[in-house]
Amino acid sequence: MAKVGAQRAAILTGKSKSTIQRAMNSGKLSFELDQNKRRVIDVSELERVFGIKQQNVATSTPPAETSGTQEIIAAVEKERMTMQIKMLEQQLSVSDERLSDLTDQRDKWEKQASQILITSQYSQKQAEELRAQIKEREDRARQRRLQNAQVQNAQKSVKGSKAARPPTGHDAKRLNEKMKKLKAENENAADYSSSVFRFWKRAKS
Template identity: 30%
Template sequence: MKLSASQAAKKTGKSVPTITRAIKSGKISAEKTKSGGYQIEASELFRVFNAVTEEPNAKGNSLGDETPPKDAKNAAEASLLQEKIDALETALADAKAERDEWRDQAKRLALALPSPQASTDTNLGRPWWKRWLAVG
């Protein structure tokens, strides 16, 4: 039984571009039709992609359920991920506090610096030889 790309997409729950990309990359072999479409052998299609069942209560890939059922494994994984998120948020808050402390210290140091004033050394405007000889 041969299927078109759109029929194959419906049978597997994938999009038509996903099916055509799989054909072009060589994951699925298919025949090109004169109209530019593809004819895919069903066995070849289901070798790569699982079939979607039409019954929402059936086991396997189903378009009826978008989220997996909650079970102990998913709950444990979710709590582990939440712990990691909390730890990262704490580390981020600490880094921001440290950054703010460094910024405040830099501002205090910048305010404490003496303002640049014109030099009171009168020798700077004279040629080097007059300064060296202390002439004039």
């Protein structure tokens, strides 16, 4: 990169020579010593600290120095473009990383949403099956209560009619068959209730 003295630096930046010298003395502006022990400043350093004023360069530079000034301006522009390219590349890299992270996060959310939907549909189906089985169990229990009432009424009727006369063989046989049938239904209902309870526990867990 081109290096210039304090006077040329003042022309390039539009600042006074004393301002450039104070900046060098305070350490704000970095400089080097050339072979003649003269302090020189890198143009990119001028760009960083003060910025380059091209209009001032064009109006203040003598015609004899136009060629050298143009070279400095070209070098400054090249350096500026290089810095902009690097900055844009860094921004692009960061954008690519963010896009990749957002894509991964979106895929993760879609997967979770699908799992929740599947689980919800499965749970709803289980709940419907359980409600249907509970309703069926309640209907059977209601039917058993009705049959129990009928048997009890039949027993009372038998006991109340002609207490001295025992029931005939036909009546006793029919009553015995009803009792056996009711006992078998009660056992089946108990097994069914147990199976429904086990199914409900599995669905709940």
